[in-house]
Amino acid sequence: MDTLTLLATILPVSIVSGLNLYITVLTIGIFTKMGWIDYIPGELQILSSSPLLLISGMLFLLQFFADKIQFVDNIWDSIHTLIRPIGAALIAFAILTNSNPIILIIGVLLAGFVSMISHSSKATMRMLINVISPFESFSNKTISIIEDILIIAFTYFALTYPLIAGTLAFCLIVLILIFTPRIIRWSFFLFKAIFYRFKGVINKISENEALPQTHLNLIEDKRPEIIVSARGQNIKGAHGRDGFVILTEATLYFIYNKWFKPRMWHVNRSRIKHSYFKQQLLVDIIEIQYLGERDRLKKVRLIFLKDRSPLVEKLASKLSSIPANIR
DSSP states (O other): OOHHHHHHHHHHHHHHHHHOHHHHHHHHHHHHHTTOOSOOOTTGGGGGSHHHHHHHHHHHHHHHHHTTSTTHHHHHHHHTTTHHHHHHHHHHHHHTTTSOHHHHHHHHHHHHHHHHHHHHHHHHHHHHHHHHOTTHHHHHHHHHHHHHHHHHHHHHHHHHSHHHHHHHHHHHHHHHHHTHHHHHHHHHHHHHHHHHHHHHHHOOOOSOOOOOHHHHTTOSOSSOSEEEEEEEESOTTTTTOEEEEEEOSSEEEEEEEETTEEEEEEEEGGGEEEEEEEEOSSEEEEEEEEEOGGGOEEEEEEEEEGGGHHHHHHHHHHHHTSOGGGO
């Protein structure tokens, strides 16, 4: 293979290694041993040796079960923060072992970088699923199984059609980088959630939080019943943004900053049909179903840090006690 083809092979292999190193090594080893790949680049055939197949198979079985258990998968991902990029770099070394030393170094560094991006994205998304998804257990198992199948298919594709797979991998990397700011924002939120989970054991906030005057100016009723900070989900223009939830006698508000200006989402309490309160390990969640434009049922989710639990419980109680005749 020429240099371009070898580098193209490295990109998709590094991505899948960042997701699940052991199934990648096992797939390459089995496909090589069974002769299902026409050409094996570099010294990659070493992965078909019996000791490596045995070890990678055993580690894959561990990963298979750990990856499908809520929060165990997050611990597993944390343990593999360095293992996966290093493993990807070693695979790249095996692929480029007969290449020019400069190309070899570039390929190894590229593999480690791409694998780290892939791993970080997966670890963040898995944590988000565990913390804020309404279907944690189901989502975990389903995503993990789909992920395993796609890794096997993409690994085979990378070794059989490296240029096409490399192009797809490049597009995927660009897509991940585009969403990196959002991933980083949610990562910081997760760290905050962990910190405030422990803080909430010692000190919980039971009084209304201080609302900036610029935010207060946006609401009609200047006597809010509850003010508590939260992160919005499924709110148009405010998805994934931090702000303040304000409940007045007639209206529920979510006020947040965007482009350095306060913005507002609101719904009349009479338009709220249902509200659901869910307490999770790291956050509290209130899901609200309301009648939007043309009386279409819409849904938003508000995510609260655990040290705000007393305020959130009070908010949930008031939302659930809306008289049936105005719902």
